[in-house]
Amino acid sequence: MDIYKGTVAFSGIAIGKILYYHKSEYQIRQYEITDIKAELELFRQSRTRVIDQLKELYEKNCSMQEAQAEVFLKQKNLLEGKSFQRAIESIIQNEKVNAAYAVMTTRDEIISTFRNLEEPAIKERLDNIREISERLIGILGGISPRIDLGEEPVIVVTESITPTELMEMDKEKILAIVTHHGSDISHAAILAKTMNIPALVEIDTDTEWDGQLAIVDGYTGSLYIHPDEEIKKEYEIRRQADLEEREELLKLREKPDLTRDGKRVEIYANIGNMDDLNSVLYYGAAGIGLLRSEFQYLGRENYPRENELFHAYKKIAETMGDRLAVIRTADLGADKQAAYLNIPDETNPIMGNRGIRLCLDRKKMFKAQLRAIFRASAYGNLAIMFPMISSEEEMDEIEAMIEEVTNGLDERGIPYKNIRTGIMIETPAAVMISRELARRVDFLSLGTNDLSQYTLAMDRQNPLLRKKYNDHHPAVLRMIKMVIDAGHAENKRVCICGELAADTALTEEFLKMGVDCLSVVPACILPVRRALRQVDLSDMRR
Known part of the structure; x- marks a missing residue:
């Protein structure tokens, strides 16, 4: 038995045979053509x-x-x-x-x-x-690019893997993923988390492992090759306990979002498209805290028409019923682009013309989305939220456009509700003027992904910075507390909707800060609900 140590990209336990995935290598013959x-x-x-x-x-x-x-x-x-x-x-x-x-x-x-x-x-x-x-x-060359994993589920081991390769594999056949190259914050690692697949990186892989029995421990970062019977039996017990724990979590689907002492802090869902609506309801979320509406603008040849957007938002409103659904206006730019958008190349797109900045440059596009949201509001409980706000001048422009849009709807006799509005706090600038911004809207929502990388001046997806990037940095946590206090000073709700909201190691701290709600990907709703229900805040209220 050989034991290897790596870095955990996603937790879980897997036992099965290894399939060593060799990336395709083509030997292309050169020949002269006549036509x-x-x-x-x-x-x-x-x-x-x-x-x-x-x-x-x-x-x-x-x-x-x-x-x-x-x-x-x-x-x-x-x-x-x-x-x-x-x-x-x-x-x-x-x-x-x-x-x-x-x-x-x-x-x-x-x-x-x-x-x-x-x-x-x-x-x-x-x-x-x-x-x-x-x-x-x-x-x-007439070669199919399809990746065949065989008939039985396997542990996929390879030098490196891309999201493209991972998404082409049959998800039902993957027990776990082990790679030599990569990081726990890479796109492939994030995708493995979404797929609920245990994953290890930074393991010195060997092609000789192909076909051998192995154990992946996605909690300690250990890989066992050809484990002995004692270790195998131990991990079979641990895997069963892991499955039972997941089953136990499902019992929380109908439980309320209450701390041990009875304080309600609602848990919402972050979703990227219409297909996630069922997961929101299945896991018992209070509603949708963040709908990333930019998905409707990607993977297509031209701008979506207003009616197309309206019908999508109407379906969301009707499906969610009385539950709140917060639609974030299109956060396009940076790595979210389509050819028809003709967004110029930028030296540093993460810091460039993205989010609300791009929308305010493309007023026709933005007004069409605003009209679609307001029209759909008549069919449910919708709210609207604006990304990447960094100044009150941006809010001046937004409010003027909303007034123009609603006046137009009034003239045409189209019904709508006076829906709630919110701001994504994602930049240090927004943090520092969060009280002024809170006066302009009904709620604030902390986007901790961008806020962390802007505060630390580090690209969170840069593998060279993996060991230096710390989204638990005291500066990040202090900024979160500043925003919560600023929002509450203006009697406004404050939610956290970035990846930190799903970090159960911070759940108690966020609750003690006074956050009003958390919004996480559907798969993380139940673990966060369990952590929330174990917190006692009674000492905080004395």
Whole structure:
């Protein structure tokens, strides 16, 4: 028996045989072509097929984790771009070589040129180039890119894995994931969490493990290869206890969000699309604390029309009934883009023209969304929330546009409700003027993902910063407390809706700070409810 230690990306216990996943390597033969026009047409047809594949993969997977499925949109946009296409076609025309060889050559030249650069954005772009090249070569060479895991569920072990590869695998066949490269905050790790799959990274993997029995301990970060009978029996007991604990959690679905001493702090759900509505109701959420509405703008060829948005929001309102559903206006820009949006390249897009800044630049788009939300408000309990606010001047513009939109609805006799409005507090600037902002709206919601990275001046998805990034930093926690106090000073509710809201190690601290509600992904509702129900705040009220 051999034991290896790694880093936990997602918890859980798995016992089963290893399937060592080898990434496809193509040996492309170069040969001279006589019909350049036909070879160019062959390449263009393959390009169109891959674009269609990527669009289909996005639509198939966005219901599971929309943010991670966006990698398919990035790859689609990259393939639709002219520079990559021209480079390949130039080789076909000038060197009179087959299309598959031209794709491989273009890929290798790009990777060779930029491979020594450490910027995360460039590394991500190179990964996307590798993947779209592999798809093109697969079609041109008649090879299927489908990843076959076999008949029985397996522990997938590999050097590295991308969200694309993970989403192409049969989810029912994956017991756990173990990789050499990667980090616990990578896109693939976040996707594994969404899929509820135990995952370890930073394990020195070996192809000789293929077919061997193994145990993955997603709590201690341990991997056991060919475990002895005593260890195997111990982990079978622990795995059963793990399953029973999950079953025990399900008993909390109908329980109220009350602390041990009877204080109500409601737990809401963060969702990315319509398919998550059933999960909101299944886990007994108080409502939707954050609907990421930008999903309707991605994976398509043009802007959604107002009626399309209206019907989606109407369905949400009707499905949720009396439960509150907070719709965040489109947080586009940075890594959330589509080709038709024509968002210019930026040196630092995370700090760029995104969220409310982009919406206020594109008033026609923004007004269409505002009209759709107000029209749908007549059918349920909707609220509206604005992302990336950093000044009162932005609120001046928003309020003027809301007045224009509602006046237009009045003139046309279209019913709507005077719905509640809220602000996402995601920047240090918003924290420092949170009391002034609270006077302008009905509630505040802390977006801790962006707030943490802006406060720490660290990209939270940069693997080079994994050991330095600390979203429990005292500065982050003090800012959260400042916002809660500022909101309460103006008699406004304050919610936390970033990833920290699901961190049960902080649940008691957040409750002691006085937070009014927490909003988490549906899968985290029950663990947070359990943590909340164990807290006693009676000493705080004496």
